[in-house]
Amino acid sequence: MSEPTREYNVAYGVITWTGFPDANETWDSLPKDSRRVIIENQINDWPLAKCWNWLVQKLCIDEGYEALVICNDDIALRPDTGQLLADALLTRQFEDERPFQEKKLELVSAYNVRDLPDVGPRWGTGPDYSCFCVSREIFDTQGKFDEKIHIYHEDNDSAHRIKCAGFEALSYAPYFHHGSQTIKRDPGRAEVVRQHYDASRAYYVAKWGGIPGHERYTVAFNGNRVGAAV
Numbered sequence: 001m002s003e004p005t006r007e008y009n010v011a012y013g014v015i016t017w018t019g020f021p022d023a024n025e026t027w028d029s030l031p032k033d034s035r036r037v038i039i040e041n042q043i044n045d046w047p048l049a050k051c052w053n054w055l056v057q058k059l060c061i062d063e064g065y066e067a068l069v070i071c072n073d074d075i076a077l078r079p080d081t082g083q084l085l086a087d088a089l090l091t092r093q094f095e096d097e098r099p100f101q102e103k104k105l106e107l108v109s110a111y112n113v114r115d116l117p118d119v120g121p122r123w124g125t126g127p128d129y130s131c132f133c134v135s136r137e138i139f140d141t142q143g144k145f146d147e148k149i150h151i152y153h154e155d156n157d158s159a160h161r162i163k164c165a166g167f168e169a170l171s172y173a174p175y176f177h178h179g180s181q182t183i184k185r186d187p188g189r190a191e192v193v194r195q196h197y198d199a200s201r202a203y204y205v206a207k208w209g210g211i212p213g214h215e216r217y218t219v220a221f222n223g224n225r226v227g228a229a230v
Contacts, residue, residue: 008086010133011035011065013055016073017042023073030077035065049145049154056144060136066090072130074178081110084121084173085133092172098123103168106141107158108133110175118174126171129155141165146207150196153204156212164218 012030016023019040030036037059039051046054052070059065067086071077089108109127116124142165146157162169201211209216216222 004080004083004087005091006087008083008090009064009066010082010086011059011063011068012037012082013051013059013068013070014038014073015048015051015070016040018073025076026071026073029075029079030071031079031082034082035059035063047147047150047154049149049157050147052154053144053147056134056136056139060134061139067133067135069131069133072177075131076176077110077131078174081131081173081175082133085110088121088123088170088172089133089135092121096123099125099170100168103166105170106134106138106162106165106167107169108173109169109171110173111171112177113174114176114178121173124171127155127159127169128171128177129158130177131175132169141167149200149203151193152197152200153212154200157204157207160208160212160215161220 012034014023014026014030014036016026016038017040019042020027023038027036027038037055039046039054041048041051055068055070059068067082067089069077069082069085085108089105093105093108107127109129109132111124111126111128112130142158142161145154149157159169205211207217207220209222
């Protein structure tokens with residue numbers, strides 16, 4: 001179970017606010033011969049969900065990569081993390097015993113060895129959106145990530161939508177996450193986050209009828225808002 005079934009055509013996307021050199025550890029942990037794209041978000045201040053959407057469109061749809069691993073800029077991957085995540089999403093989920101065996105997985109994330117023992121690939125609950133893997137199928141079944149959420153709760157929104165559609169998301173392969181380094185390194189970014197947090201939370205509650213973990217709706221806005229992002 002420790003070796004990928006085959007070699008997968010994996011692309012990598014890194015989203016950074018402060019850019020280099022702060023993103024060096026993440027960038028340098030990616031396979032050197034892989035297709036790698038970095039979005040320096042301080043330049044355009046896109047919502048995080050828009051960065052995710054751009055990467056899926058560019059790398060999975062336009063360029064045809066089988067799997068895409070999306071990373072924060074304060075993490076480090078093991079050399080095999082990307083291939084293990086792709087293997088879990090594209091092959092292992094159909095062969096292994098795992099939680100929610102009856103549900104297809106739409107997203108597979110890494111798990112943080114800062115908080116959990118590094119036991120190699122293993123199925124666990126999640127997901128962890130600091131490092132996750134998707135294919136183009138995420139757009140086919142879920143549509144785009146909700147760009148109306150500027151920052152915070154976009155991960156909760158994605159995970160809830162996946163479950164409401166009858167699918168699942170789990171963690172599988174190890175990585176290391178320092179935790180909130182972007183905010184710690186840049187007080188200006190911390191202020192931007194604070195400004196958007198309350199609005200994102202209020203939007204999430206309106207969309208799903210409760211805070212993360214206490215949602216009451218399985219249809220966005222309880223079906224009452226025409227034309228809203230889902």
